[in-house]
Amino acid sequence: MSPPGQPNTSPTVVNPIQLITATVGHRLHFPIHPDTFYDQEDGSSTHLTLAIKSVNEYPSGSESWLQFNLTHQILYGYPLELDFQYSPQEFILRATDSGGLAAQMLFTIELKLPRSTPCHTYTLRTKNSFYSFIKKREKISLFFAKLTDYLNSSSPEQIVLTTLRPGSTIISWYNRTLCEVNGSSLKRCPNRKIQEVMFKLRRPDGNVHPNFAYAMSPEYKIGTIENITYGGICLILEPDNGSLIENSILASSNIENTHWIRNLILALLVSMCILIVAIAASVAYHFYRNYKTFLIPQSLVFQGRTLISNSDQEMYVLRPRNPPILECEVPPSPGLWRRTPLSSQHQPYRENVTSATDTRVVNLPAFKTSTPIP
Structure with a gap:
């Protein structure tokens, strides 16, 4: 002044x-x-x-x-x-x-x-309207200021906003210090540190952590916390033991629960497949039994030809038979040696042909019994 x-x-x-x-x-x-x-x-x-x-x-x-x-x-x-x-x-x-x-x-x-690709992204849904963030931009800065205090980050500049869109308001961000050092990308994904932050935001059962909800109130009402989205070097996670874990898009915050659910689903699928195969085999066997029962074990006539089933052929072969008798060995019946000649009126016309079936009567000489010699 x-x-x-x-x-x-x-x-x-x-x-x-x-x-x-x-x-x-x-x-x-x-x-x-x-x-x-x-x-x-x-x-x-x-x-x-x-x-x-x-x-x-x-x-x-x-x-x-x-x-x-x-x-x-x-x-x-x-x-x-x-x-x-x-x-x-x-x-x-x-x-x-x-x-x-x-x-x-x-x-x-x-x-x-x-230009940089985030190696991870946290996403949450608030119950605040998207319009309130756009009409009063100070709410965006205040949101990340409170988030930084809750996560014990050294500066709000470490938090990078990637998405702010309606629904009610969906906010996505990542921690720049976990993806790069002095502007250069890390050679190894800090998966353990990324998961530690997630445990502060959400419980293993999927609900919002009560401490986080309390820290963001009363200005912000947190609805849900979504899974972590990996990118960049964290598409292939390399834990401390050196084994590689491939993460295509999303990774759940509770890996043990995810593996347990996956194994349970696989076991159920295997059990269902075994049950289906057993049922199919049982139905096929039952159908085969019924089919054999309904087969008719008798001769079948097909297009005028007689078809004998295998069972009839076997029974026919095993059937007992009488020994064959030759025609010359069969003694003629006594009544066949004599025939009453037909009258000339009733005899049919017959050619004078000598055949094996000549009906002439043959008188055999009578046998005389000899007197036994004393």
Whole structure:
């Protein structure tokens, strides 16, 4: 403040802000340097009142992704994909002294899309509306500030936002320190540390951890915690024992439960297959028995030809038979030697042919009994 009787001078820009680069999903943290403005009466920028304003028709105020902390004079915020359409954005930084005089400067922020692939992604669903996050961007920064405190992370800059979409609000993020060191990707996936964070967010039964729900209240109501999504170097996990575990897309937070369920399903499938085979074999055997019962063991006539079944042939072969009698050995019946001649009236016409069946009567001489010699 100027002494009495001396005119008040306006602040001046000493060190203008150069181009600022921000990445979508990454938290911007840019403190205003004390020597950016200077006022003869009040001094450096720390003793001046600073404010920012968006140029043109960009979202401004509470709807702008870029927020300004008046107390600490820091520019911060999480740019989203929907903000990329306005890049590069121009802002006005205004400094006002105690006498009401002001100076302003124009600076530009350019947004870039992320290039690195996260090695893991945590996803949760809140019961807060998506509209509340868009209309008041401060809620995004506050969400990750509380999340950082709960996970005991050193800085909110470690948390990278990957998704913010409706439903009610789905938020996805990953911890940058678990995927890279000094900007370079790790050679080994820190699966154990990733799982330790998951255990703080969700219980093994799938419910939200009560400590996490309490830490995020009352501003945020956590609904569900989804499985971890792996990517990058963590598509193939390498635990401490050196064995490789392939993770195609998702990995459950409770690996033991997953293996138990998988083994149970496999055992049920094997049991069902064995049961189906047994039933099929039983039905086939029963059908075969019935089919043999209904076979008719007798001669069949097919297209005028007699077909004898195998069983009849066997029984015919085994059937006892009388010894054959030759025709010449059979003595003729006594009644056949004599026939009453037919009258000439009833005799049919017959050719005079001598045959083996001649019916002439043959008188045999009578046998005389000899007298026994004394």
